[in-house]
Amino acid sequence: MKPDECIVKSLGSIEYGASWKAMKEFTDARDENTTDELWIVNHPPVYTLGQAGKAEHLLEQTEIPVINTDRGGQITYHGPGQLVIYTLLNLKRRKLGIRALVSLLEKSVIALLNDYGIQAEADPKAPGIYINGAKICAIGLRVRRGCSFHGLALNVDMDLSPFESINPCGYPGMKVTQLKALNPHVKIETVSKELVAHLLSNLAHNSTAKEVR
Numbered sequence: 748m749k750p751d752e753c754i755v756k757s758l759g760s761i762e763y764g765a766s767w768k769a770m771k772e773f774t775d776a777r778d779e780n781t782t783d784e785l786w787i788v789n790h791p792p793v794y795t796l797g798q799a800g801k802a803e804h805l806l807e808q809t810e811i812p813v814i815n816t817d818r819g820g821q822i823t824y825h826g827p828g829q830l831v832i833y834t835l836l837n838l839k840r841r842k843l844g845i846r847a848l849v850s851l852l853e854k855s856v857i858a859l860l861n862d863y864g865i866q867a868e869a870d871p872k873a874p875g876i877y878i879n880g881a882k883i884c885a886i887g888l889r890v891r892r893g894c895s896f897h898g899l900a901l902n903v904d905m906d907l908s909p910f911e912s913i914n915p916c917g918y919p920g921m922k923v924t925q926l927k928a929l930n931p932h933v934k935i936e937t938v939s940k941e942l943v944a945h946l947l948s949n950l951a952h953n954s955t956a957k958e959v960r
Contacts, residue, residue: 753836753950754784755943763793763814763825766833770896771817773835777894783841785946786833786898787939790825794913797821797887804914811909818887818897820874821917828905828925830939832898832946839893841950849874849886852899855945856884859901862941863930873916876901878929881922882915901942903927903935 758766766788773784794805794813797820804822805813811824825831838848853869856876860867860883867878876884884901902925915921926933 752782753947754782755787755947756784757787757939759788760791760827761788763790763795763816766790767814767816770833770835771891774891774894774896777835777837779837779840781837783837784835785943786835787943788831788833789827789829789935790831792824792826792909794822794824794909795887798889801917804917805912806914807912809909809912811912816897818889820885820887822913823885823887823900823916824909824913825900826905826909828903828927828935830901830903830935830942832901832939832942834888834895834898834946836895836950837893838890838895845888845890845895848888848895851949852886852946855942855949856899856901858945858949859938859942860926863926863933865926865929873918875916878924881924883924883926885916901926901938903933903938 792811794811795816798817800821853876857867867876870877874886875882884899886899888895888897904927905925907923907925910923915923
């Protein structure tokens with residue numbers, strides 16, 4: 748494959764800690780010729796606290812585990828019914844800065860939601876995607892040796908109640924929403940394919956991407 752192509756891997760349900768370890772190992776082992784990858788996953792219930800995250804944004808202790816991770820951002824929740832896409836990209840090779848990558852991810856999610864007739868927007872002060880002030884997609888990244896990992900988490904068809912035990916992304920009182928609330932017939936498998944298509948298109952390699960299952 749050419750260096751600017753992208754492999755898409757659908758990995759199914761995987762523990763957050765295992766996926767984090769795999770991302771770090773992939774990033775540490777890759778070289779300038781390693782093909783970029785997008786990993787599509789979902790996680791069992793877990794709270795993750797970003798590298799500069801503050802513990803006080805966890806409002807109460809629950810049975811859901813809390814993992815301190817190395818991505819940017821504060822606390823968020825992952826669970827079944829949420830679409831998580833990890834972006835393992837050589838930013839140096841793509842001549843793509845971290846802010847530009849965040850914008851690319853936001854643009855892709857906004858385009859996806861627009862396909863469903865939903866108007867969404869980004870907030871330059873708080874990375875992610877919002878619908879009428881309610882957050883539907885969180886973004887958190889880490890860059891090491893010029894390469895990115897972690898990615899985005901889009902709420903599709905999930906139990907949103909665990910968000911009530913945190914200040915989502917460090918913002919007290921922030922509301923969250925999901926695609927199912929706006930389109931009751933949505934299927935996460937379909938959303939996954941559609942969002943990946945937008946991501947690949949915005950990375951300008953849609954025609955040469957190879958999906959591995």
